[in-house]
Amino acid sequence: MKFNYTLFCLLFVSTVVQAQNFKYGKVSKAELAEKSNASYPEADATVLYREYNVEFFYKQDEGFSQKRTVHERIKIYTKEGAEWANQTVVTYDNGGTRETFDLKGVTYNLEGGSIKKQKLQKSGIFEERRNKYRKNNKFTMPDIRPGSVIEYEYVIESPFRSINDIDLQYTIPINKEVVELKVPEFYVYNIQSNPKATVAYNFETDSKTIELNFKARSGVGSANYGSYNSNNSATEAGTRTYKEIKYSLDESNIPPLKTEPFVDNLWNYQGRSIWEFAMFNNPNGIPENVAKSWSAVTKSIYDSEDFVSQIKKSDYYENDLQTVLAEATSPEQKMATILAFVKNKVKWNKYVGYYPDNGVKKAYKEGLGNTADINLMLVSMLQNAGLTTYPVLVSTKENGIPVYPTLEGFNYVVAAVNENGKYYILDATDPFSNVNLLPERAMNWQGRLIRPDGTSDWVGLYPGYVSKKLTYVQAEINQEDILVKVRERKGGHFAKQYRKEYAGTANEAQVKSVDTGSEAVEISEYEAKDVMSVKENMSVSYTATSNSLVEEIAGDLYVSPMLFFAQTENPFKDSSRIYPIFFEYPRSEKYNVSIKIPEGYKVKSLPEAIKANLANNTGSYTYLVKEAPGIVQLAVSLDINTPIVLPQDYEYVKGMFSQITEKEKEKIVFTKL
Incomplete structure (x- = not known):
């Protein structure tokens, strides 16, 4: 008899969900005894219950305020699942206007058949400034071990009418999620699901009439609906009514x-509900349409004096700039010189934003600023040098990709120079950045270039050139081991990544950058040049010895011509692909390997040459091996010509990498003369 195990698991989970008590504090022994998720046994943790509530409350003389309450109960199965005991909640706080954050939490463990509770203490809660406008509220649940259940609830009170995106999916399964929002009829939202996600859920709606009681006051009163004031006649005691719209969602068994x-940002593809504040229905006036186009969003930023004034200011640097540009004549020289000058003059304080924190003048004087302080200063200097330069608004990888036009869709700014119709993108926050060489955090699809006349365009943020890595290898097989001499030249993003990781570190730490796979290889004579430089290329050289790279079978010697550089595992294992393949930047990796034929041996067999190409010049792989007098020569190249490959082309990419892994496992066979 055939038995549908998957259906049984889903029915079992559904039954358990219905039987559970999800009231805060009512964790059961059954939940604590649970060893794995029945539907997803590989999961390290499971959200047993998640509740998300939003309500708006009206106070006379203050208007509506928002209250957001989140309750989560999470089961920890493994050590890896313990990471779910560390949580971060972002709130608004600019030093004046702020959102309040109130938290409680408990960890539950089963000991000797009894439930042991440990409350979250103040020592496990701390704040961290995210930028000038927001802070991270971090907390770590206590006494975490495999088998623990954690439960916490936090309340955020906010003066804002905007509603945050609502998470409907995590990287672990969610057994049950209940969402409820109660919104006054004056606030109208465009509600949509994340179009990049594979799960989507629809809200049910209902409404009821709410009655407000007003106390008597003298003079002309005002009712504050959000941030809007409208005159009303509430000068005497009385009541007012409005309609409250309720949106509700109740889902079970949400897949992880x-x-x-090779994913850019996994959370770009998360199931979530997105709420765009679209219209304010003024009860005493004309409805105001708040939803914007991208052009309107960018124009509003350029209309801000806090933004534009930072670009216009130039008196604080003009004399210095004239000096550093004394020998720069071409536009390219000016770009490189000004970029280097700003990088050396002002260091990044790790805060992102498109509005300055300190202001460009103060940042220049003190040598420290956020992304806007630094890069708006860069825009100003480039313009002052006679280059056609514009700010470009960016959403970092961490911030994701905005679904609809919104100011919150951007959190970063860079500079773009238009020279003869070609854009050069610059970012002075990274010491190892260069012209058209952005930090990885800023390479997120595209940015919005904005002009003083209010017009704007999308510009690509990925490099249009190929970063190259070239490795020269000379190998000699001795009686007991193989001796390998390696010289490697890294260019573009290969060099930048190395510099970011190892600049200023000891030589011993840099040795760890050599990937020897599963082979036992000893590295010596390691030397890296131009690590602290911003030159296009840097180099690495070292000597490697190993007694595991050569295998003797029946008197013959077997050795992979790729030695320890071989890619022996295909990173693309799944039969299908959901997300785009993200290679970060166009790249070319080449290996020129020369292996000396051991004394007393000759070549018995060589791997066959292959060449594989992806459609539309997306990428290619070449493997050529030949015998020359006294040596075997190998030339291998892997070229990825586009940073993003769409899911429909996944099977071809997977196929090419399957060819690579199989080919690079093949051996040269030397036999005795």
Whole structure:
């Protein structure tokens, strides 16, 4: 008899969900005894219950305020699942206007058949400034171990009418999620699901009439609906009514967000509900349409004096700039010189934003600023040098990709120079950045270039050139081991990544950058040049010895011509692909390997040459091996010509990498003369 195990699991989970008590504090022994998720046994943790509530409350003389309450109960199965005991909640706080954050939490463990509770203490809660406008509220649940259940509830009170995106999916399964929002009829939202997600849910709606009681006051009163004031006649005691719209969602057995290799930002593909504040229905006036186009969003930023004035200011640097540009004549020289000058003059304080924190003048004087302080200063200097330069608004990888036009869709700014119709993108916050060489955090699809006349365009943020890595290898097989001499030249993003990781570190730490796979290889004579430089290329050289790279079978010697550089595992294992493949930047990796034929041996067999190409010049792989007098020569190249490959082309990419891994496992066979 065939038995549908998957259906049984889902029915079992559904039954358990219905039987559970999700009231805060009512964790059961059954939940604590649970060893794994029945539907997703590989999960390290499971959200047993998540409740998300939003309500708006009206106070006379203050208007509506928002209250957001989130309650989560999470089961920890493994050591890896313990990471869910560390949580971060972002709130608004600019030093004046702020959102309040109130939290309680408990960890539950089963000991000797009894439930042991440990409350979250103040020592486990701390704040961290995210930028000038927001802070991270971080907390770590106590006494975490495999088998624990954690439960916490936090309340955020906010003066704002905007509603945050509502998470409907995590990287672990969610057994049950209940969402309820109660919104006054004056606030109208465009509600949509994340179009990049594979799960989507629809809200049910209902409404009821709310009655407000007003106390008597003298003079002309005002009712504050959000940030808007409208005159009314509430000068005497009385009542007013409005309609409250309720949106509700109740879902069970939400699948986890699938993880795949080579993804830009996994959360771009998360199931979530997105709420765009679209219209304010003024009860005593004309409805105001708040939803914007991208052009309107960018124009509003350029209309801000806090933004534009930072670009216009130039008196604080003009004399210095004239000096540093004394020998720069071409536009390219001016770009490189000004970029280097700003990088050396002002260091990044790790805060992002498109509005300055300190202001460009103060940042220049003190040598410290956020992304806007630094890069608006860069825009100003480039313009002052006679280059056609514009700010470009960016959403970092961490911030995701905005679904609809919104100011919150951007959190970063860079500079773009238009020279003969070609854009050069610059970012002075990274010491190892260069012209058209952005930090990885800023390479997120595209940015919005904005002009003083209010017009704007999308510009690509990925490099239009190929970053190259070239490795020269000379190998000699001795009686007991193989001796390998390596010289490697890294260019573009290969060099930048190395510099970011190892600049200023000891030589011993840099040795760890050599990936020897599963082979036992000893590295010596390691030397890296131009690590602290911003030159296009840097170099690495070292000597490697190993007694595991050569295998003797029946008197013949077997050795992979790729030695320890071989890619022996295909990173693309799944039969299908959900997300785009993200290679970060166009790249070319080449290996020129020369292996001396051992004394007393000759070549018995060589791997066959292959060449594989992806459609539309997306990428290619070449493997050529030949015998020359006294040596075997190998030339291997892997070229990825586009940073993003769409999911429909996944099977071809997977196929090419399958060819690579199989080919690089093949051996040269030397036999005795």
